[in-house]
């Protein structure tokens with residue numbers, strides 16, 4: 501049925517007439533920190549605080565947040581605590597259950613808070629705790645708002661060495677949420693003047709893939725390849741195993757029965773993290789730190805060692821720093837080689853992802869500068885300089901800088917095919933889709949720093 505109301509009659513529509521009678525819409529009263537915190541606590545949060553979207557630490561968040569909710573003015577950070585003994589158990593099904601239970605609570609609390617704020621006349625919305633996310637943007641930024649950044653700006657905690665927010669009381673045993681609202685709110689009344697992280701480096705010792713370095717660098721791809729084996733990218737890899745296997749017996753050799761069963765459990769009952777040991781062993785936070793301070797040896801025996809001594813499969817990319825780490829630190833753990841989780845689908849994405857998948861080990865002891873000049877389907881030219889210097893990487897995704905040891909020019913899609921292993925660079929050079937100048941052995945070394 502089509503409804504065709506002439507424009508002149510629309511003003512007489514009952515809904516429009518009634519709405520006109522209620523004009524003007526009065527601006528609702530601003531909300532206070534105390535009110536919002538109270539509402540969040542009543543909805544079940546363990547802590548909460550609001551912060552303006554204009555806060556200087558939230559600069560990178562403003563664009564994505566406003567894209568999702570144009571009326572955004574303030575953010576309410578929500579903290580939900582987890583039960584430490586569940587998260588610490590070597591029976592990881594118990595830990596995963598705790599993660600999912602706390603995740604649901606975060607989402608429920610945020611939803612309840614949104615209703616409360618909107619009943620007071622303000623607009624509000626609640627992005628997911630983490631899942632699902634904006635997967636159209638994958639492998640780029642898929643999250644609407646970074647809950648960690650919001651919680652830190654709202655003074656609810658500080659980033660620990662393990663790159664998670666540590667709450668001064670509950671420590672690392674928290675999950676976070678954010679409600680975005682059009683309401684303006686007064687600034688937090690106090691600021692947290694210390695970092696609850698005590699720099700004990702237990703998270704460094706516990707991580708099976710060496711994702712946390714003692715000086716604070718976070719090895720993103722190591723964590724993603726192992727811990728997220730049963731999430732989006734690990735599942736994709738499993739599909740490729742199925743596609744490549746010549747039959748059921750080959751597939752059974754590639755993927756063990758317990759792996760298939762575990763993937764099914766994740767698909768059916770929610771994905772299981774493989775580790776999260778960085779959070780499990782963290783002694784920080786007033787409510788948690790007692791046993792660590794009282795007897796560190798006993799804490800290590802009861803909390804750290806059951807996880808480090810655990811017999812388990814560790815998922816790593818061949819030739820990665822993570823593979824070397826497991827062999828060196830955890831020879832009793834089984835290594836299973838998998839394909840790299842982050843694959844670039846555009847040139848911009850390729851240069852953005854490089855620091856996330858860079859492996860320091862193969863980059864030690866040599867240095868070189870690489871220039872890229874790649875033309876995409878829209879005829880846009882992408883110029884970038886990549887430098888490797890004795891284990892360190894720097895990427896300038898916008899220009900050709902300095903003298904290059906190797907220059908790669910040509911079609912962006914051709915280079916992406918080389919990077920993904922789909923095509924041989926020699927053939928692409930012969931077909932004039934790529935031009936490579938300089939010492940080609942350096943390109944082999946370069947490739948080893950970004951194993952796939």
Ligand code: B12
Nearest residue numbers: 629639640641643646647662663664665675676718773776
């Ligand atoms: C992306 C993400 C991840 C990534 C990257 C983690 C990271 N350190 O940023 C991966 C998949 C590895 C991950 C792992 C885990 N995560 Co996570 N994750 C997120 C997510 C979606 C956004 C994180 C974020 O804010 N990044 C931006 C800035 C602030 O992060 P950063 O630390 O400064 O820098 C890193 C990122 O920027 C990343 N990065 C930079 N550019 C890009 C580009 C792309 C495309 C990607 C993907 C990443 C990326 O690399 C940097 C170095 O690691 C949030 C949910 C959300 N919507 O906020 C949960 C969140 C941060 N995760 C959380 C948790 C609990 C975990 C795990 C413990 C899961 C588990 N149970 O095992 C592990 C812990 C790993 C660790 N030590 O950090 C909690 C943290 C709670 C807390 N106390 O702080 C959050 C807040 C979820 C929640 N709602 O509670 N996570």
Ligand code: SF4
Nearest residue numbers: 660697698701703782
């Ligand atoms: S385990 Fe120790 S070093 Fe790591 S985040 Fe916790 S307090 Fe900081």
